Amino acid sequence: MQPTIHIDEQWENDFLDTIDRPTSCSTWKQYNMAINIAKENIITEFEGLQAPKHLPELTFHDYQYEVARKTIEEMNGKAILADEVGLGKTIEAGLILKEYMIRGLVKKVLILAPPSLVSQWCMELNKKFYIPAVEQRKNPQWEAVDVMVTSLDTAKRERHSSIIKEIDYDMVIIDEAHKLKNKQTKNYQVVKEIKRKFCLLLTATPVQNKLSELFHLISLLKPGYLGDEDSFSNTFKQKGSHEELRELIQKVMIRNRRHDTKMDWPKRFVKTIPIHFNDQQTSVYHKITSLKEHLKQESIPMQTAFLVLTLQREFCSSREAVYMTLKNSVEKGKISPIIVENQIVPLITELNNLPAHPKAEKVIELIEQWDENEKVIIFTEYRATQLYLQWYLNQKGIRSVPFRGGFKRSKKDWMKQLFQNQVQVLIATEAGGEGINLQFCHRIINYDLPWNPMRIEQRIGRIHRLGQEHDVHIYHLAVENTIEDHILHLLYKKIGLFEGVIGELDHILEKFTDSGVQEHLSSIFSKSESKGEMKVKIDHLTSIMLDNEKEGETHASS
Amino acid sequence: MHQADIHGFLKDFFIEYDCEVTDFSDSSLEVQLTAEIDKAIMNRPFYWHYIEKMNGLASPMRLTFETDSTAKKSKQTEVIHYGSPRLHQLFSFAMSKGKYGHFYEKVEHAASAQSLKPWLALNGKLVYQCHKKKEEFFSIGLNLINGEMINDFHFLLKHWEMNETISSLCFPLSPLIRPASGLQRIKDQLIKKVHTENHQWAVDAKQKMEEDLLLLERFYEEIDEKPDCYKNEKNAIITQYEPSIHLNIINGGLFYLSTHPLDN
Numbered sequence: 153m154q155p156t157i158h159i160d161e162q163w164e165n166d167f168l169d170t171i172d173r174p175t176s177c178s179t180w181k182q183y184n185m186a187i188n189i190a191k192e193n194i195i196t197e198f199e200g201l202q203a204p205k206h207l208p209e210l211t212f213h214d215y216q217y218e219v220a221r222k223t224i225e226e227m228n229g230k231a232i233l234a235d236e237v238g239l240g241k242t243i244e245a246g247l248i249l250k251e252y253m254i255r256g257l258v259k260k261v262l263i264l265a266p267p268s269l270v271s272q273w274c275m276e277l278n279k280k281f282y283i284p285a286v287e288q289r290k291n292p293q294w295e296a297v298d299v300m301v302t303s304l305d306t307a308k309r310e311r312h313s314s315i316i317k318e319i320d321y322d323m324v325i326i327d328e329a330h331k332l333k334n335k336q337t338k339n340y341q342v343v344k345e346i347k348r349k350f351c352l353l354l355t356a357t358p359v360q361n362k363l364s365e366l367f368h369l370i371s372l373l374k375p376g377y378l379g380d381e382d383s384f385s386n387t388f389k390q391k392g393s394h395e396e397l398r399e400l401i402q403k404v405m406i407r408n409r410r411h412d413t414k415m416d417w418p419k420r421f422v423k424t425i426p427i428h429f430n431d432q433q434t435s436v437y438h439k440i441t442s443l444k445e446h447l448k449q450e451s452i453p454m455q456t457a458f459l460v461l462t463l464q465r466e467f468c469s470s471r472e473a474v475y476m477t478l479k480n481s482v483e484k485g486k487i488s489p490i491i492v493e494n495q496i497v498p499l500i501t502e503l504n505n506l507p508a509h510p511k512a513e514k515v516i517e518l519i520e521q522w523d524e525n526e527k528v529i530i531f532t533e534y535r536a537t538q539l540y541l542q543w544y545l546n547q548k549g550i551r552s553v554p555f556r557g558g559f560k561r562s563k564k565d566w567m568k569q570l571f572q573n574q575v576q577v578l579i580a581t582e583a584g585g586e587g588i589n590l591q592f593c594h595r596i597i598n599y600d601l602p603w604n605p606m607r608i609e610q611r612i613g614r615i616h617r618l619g620q621e622h623d624v625h626i627y628h629l630a631v632e633n634t635i636e637d638h639i640l641h642l643l644y645k646k647i648g649l650f651e652g653v654i655g656e657l658d659h660i661l662e663k664f665t666d667s668g669v670q671e672h673l674s675s676i677f678s679k680s681e682s683k684g685e686m687k688v689k690i691d692h693l694t695s696i697m698l699d700n701e702k703e704g705e706t707h708a709s710s
Numbered sequence: 711m712h713q714a715d716i717h718g719f720l721k722d723f724f725i726e727y728d729c730e731v732t733d734f735s736d737s738s739l740e741v742q743l744t745a746e747i748d749k750a751i752m753n754r755p756f757y758w759h760y761i762e763k764m765n766g767l768a769s770p771m772r773l774t775f776e777t778d779s780t781a782k783k784s785k786q787t788e789v790i791h792y793g794s795p796r797l798h799q800l801f802s803f804a805m806s807k808g809k810y811g812h813f814y815e816k817v818e819h820a821a822s823a824q825s826l827k828p829w830l831a832l833n834g835k836l837v838y839q840c841h842k843k844k845e846e847f848f849s850i851g852l853n854l855i856n857g858e859m860i861n862d863f864h865f866l867l868k869h870w871e872m873n874e875t876i877s878s879l880c881f882p883l884s885p886l887i888r889p890a891s892g893l894q895r896i897k898d899q900l901i902k903k904v905h906t907e908n909h910q911w912a913v914d915a916k917q918k919m920e921e922d923l924l925l926l927e928r929f930y931e932e933i934d935e936k937p938d939c940y941k942n943e944k945n946a947i948i949t950q951y952e953p954s955i956h957l958n959i960i961n962g963g964l965f966y967l968s969t970h971p972l973d974n
Binding site: 153154155156157158159160163164166167168170171174176177178179180181182183184185186187189190191192193194195196197198199205206207208209224225228229255256257282284320344345347348349350371374375376377379380 | 711722726791792793795801805808809810833835838839844845846847849868871874901918924926928931938939943945953954958959960
C-alpha cells in the first residue's frame with residue numbers, strides 16, 4: 153500500500169525567493185550547524201524510548217520504563233495505568249507524554265486530576281519533564297494553551313465543557329480515573345465527549361466494587377473492546393470466562409504491585425488496637441441498638457435498620473457524629489414525636505454526659521509515645537468527628553489541621569504546607585484520602601473503619617509510596633463488641649487485610665463479579681436479626697470472594 | 711549528544727552568533743548575549759519593547775552555562791543537558807537561521823580562470839507517521855548543468871571550505887536547470903524511492919484501525935441514531951492510525967563547485 157505523501161511547500165517558496173536575494177542567506181557555519189542539529193534530533197526507529205535521553209536527571213525504575221514502552225508500542229497509546237498506589241503512576245504518564253511530544257505525535261494535551269493534585273501535576277511536568285504544563289486559572293485559555301491541567305469538576309462546568317469538547321486533543325490523561333466508573337454520571341459523559349487520539353487512565357483501584365466498573369473504564373478507552381454492556385455481563389458472569397477476560401484486560405491495562413517491582417520497599421507495620429467502652433458508653437451503645445425495635449413499628453424496616461446501623465458506627469467514632477445524624481433525622485421528620493420524646497431526647501442527654509471518647513484518648517496516648525515531631529494522619533469517615541478531634545487535640549496542646557475533599561485547591565495546598573512544616577497532626581475525612589501525597593509522614597491512624605476495604609488501601613497509599621524512606625506504621629482503632637468488631641473480625645481479618653497483604657485485596661474484589669461488596673455488607677449488617685445470622689452471611693460472602701480467587705489463580709491483570 | 715558535545719555546541723553557537731564567550735573550564739562558559747540572541751531566547755518582550763520605544767540603552771543579559779551537573783555552581787548558573795528547554799531553544803534558533811545557503815567553493819591560487827558548476831542541495835527528512843513515527847535523513851545534490859544526482863551530498867561537502875563570495879579568477883556557470891525544476895526533480899526522486907519501499911508499518915496501522923473501527927461499530931450497533939461521540943471516536947481512531955509520509959525540509963542551497971563532490 154502507498155501512504156499519502158505530504159510535501160513541505162512553504163520552504164520551497166521561501167527558498168526560491170531567497171536565491172534571488174543571496175544576502176539573506178546563512179553562513180556556511182550556520183548552514184552546517186542546522187544540519188548537525190537536525191541529524192542529532194532525528195528519530196530513526198518506530199520503537200524504543202527517546203525520552204530518557206532528554207531527562208538525564210530523572211532515574212526511572214525498570215517497571216516504569218516498561219510501562220511506558222508497553223503503553224506506546226503494544227497498546228498504541230491507549231491504556232489504563234493501574235499500578236498500586238504509590239508506585240509512581242504520574243511519572244509513568246509523564247514519561248509516556250514526553251515520549252509522544254518528543255516524537256511530535258502529541259501537542260495538544262488535557263490532563264484531568266483531582267483538584268488537590270492539579271498544582272502538583274503542573275509542577276512535576278514542568279520541573280521533572282520540561283513539559284510546559286499550565287494550571288487552569290479563572291479564565292482558562294483552553295484553545296491557546298497546549299498542555300492544560302485542570303480538575304474534572306472544572307472541566308465539566310457547562311461554560312468550559314462546551315469549549316473543551318470542540319478541541320481536538322492529541323492526548324488526554326485522567327488521574328484517579330476510578331471516578332469514571334459509573335457511566336450515568338456527568339463526569340463520565342463529559343470525558344466521553346472529549347475528542348482524544350491517545351488516552352491514559354490512571355487509577356490504583358480499577359475495580360472498587362463491581363467488574364462493570366472496569367467495563368466502563370475500558371469502554372472510554374476503546375469502545376466496544378469488551379462488547380456492549382449486555383453482552384459483557386452475559387459473557388463474563390459465567391464461570392470459566394475469567395481467563396478470557398483476563399487476557400483481554402491485559403491488553404489495555406498495566407498493573408504493577410509492590411512485590412513484583414523487585415525493589416526494596418519500606419515495610420508496613422499494621423497494628424489493630426482494641427478500644428473499650430466503659431459501662432456508661434456501652435449502655436448508650438445498647439440504647440442505640442434497641443432503637444431498632446422502637447422504630448420498627450412505625451417506619452419502613454429497611455430504612456430504620458440502616459439508620460440504626462449508621463448511628464452504631466458513628467457512636468464508635470464520636471458522639472458528635474451521632475448527634476448530627478439524630479438532629480438531621482428529627483428535623484426531617486423521619487422519627488415520630490413520641491419516639492423523639494421518649495427515646496431520642498433522653499439519649500441526647502446521656503450523650504451530653506459522656507466523658508471523652510476512648511478513641512480520642514487512645515490517640516493522645518499514641519502521640520505521646522512518639523517523638524515530638526512525629527507526624528501522623530488521622531482518617532475518619534465523619535466530619536463531626538473531625539471537628540471533635542481537632543478540638544480535643546487542641547485541649548491537650550496538640551495542634552492539628554483538617555483536610556477535606558471539599559476544600560478549595562489553595563486551601564488544600566495550604567493545609568498540606570502547614571502539616572509539613574508546622575503542625576503534628578492532619579485529620580482527614582474520607583474524601584481527603586485521595587490525591588494528596590504526604591511521603592514525609594510515616595504514621596496513619598484509622599480512627600474508624602470504612603465498609604470498603606479498598607479505601608483502607610487508598611488511605612495507606614498516601615504515605616506508603618515512592619519517595620517514602622521510612623517504614624510505615626498503621627494503627628486501626630476498633631471498639632470491642634460493637635459493629636466495628638464485626639467489620640474487623642468477620643470481614644477484614646478473613647480476607648487478610650491485617651496481614652499486610654492488602655495488595656491482594658483488589659485481586660479478590662476483581663474476581664468478585666457483578667455485585668457490590670459494599671451493598672452486600674450494608675445489607676447483611678442491617679438486615680440480620682442476630683449476630684449468628686450475620687456471621688453466617690459474612691462467612692458466605694467471604695468464601696465466595698476467596699473461592700473466586702483460588703479459581704483464577706493468576707490475577708486478572710498482573 | 712553527549713555532555714562534552716553540548717559544551718562544544720554552546721561555544722560554537724554563541725561565537726557564530728557574535729556573542730562574547732569566556733571559557734571557564736571544559737564544562738562551563740560565560741556568554742555576553744547580543745541584542746538579537748537576548749530577544750530570541752530570554753523571553754522578555756516587554757523589556758525590549760520599552761527600550762526600543764524609549765530609545766534606551768539596551769543591556770543584553772550575561773549568562774553562565776554549565777554542562778557538568780556534578781560541578782560546583784552558583785545560583786545564576788544554568789545547567790544544560792540534552793533535554794533542557796534552553797538547549798532546544800538554541801536548536802530551533804539555529805535551525806531557523808540555517809535554512810538557506812548560497813556558497814562558492816574556495817579556490818586558492820587559481821592559475822587561470824576557473825569555472826564553478828552550480829549544484830542544488832536539499833537536506834531534509836522523510837517522516838513516516840501513523841500512531842508511531844520514525845524519520846529518515848536525506849541529503850541530495852543535483853548538478854544544475856547535467857542533472858546528475860548525488861546522495862549524501864552534504865556528507866561529502868561538510869568539511870570543505872566555502873565562501874559566500876566567489877574566489878578571484880573564478881566564474882560561475884549559469885544553471886541550465888532552473889532551481890525550481892531542480893527541486894521538482896529531487897522531490898520526484900524521493901517520491902520514487904518511497905514508492906519502492908516496503909510499507910508494512912502502514913499495512914499494520916491500517917489493520918489496527920480497521921479492528922478498532924469494527925469494535926466501535928459493534929458498540930453502537932443497536933443504536934440507530936448515532937450520537938456525537940460515535941463520530942468523534944471514529945475520527946479519533948482514523949487520525950490515530952492513518953499512515954502518512956511527510957517530506958520535511960531542513961535546509962538547502964545553491965553551491966558553485968569547482969571540484970566534483972565524488973572526486974574529493
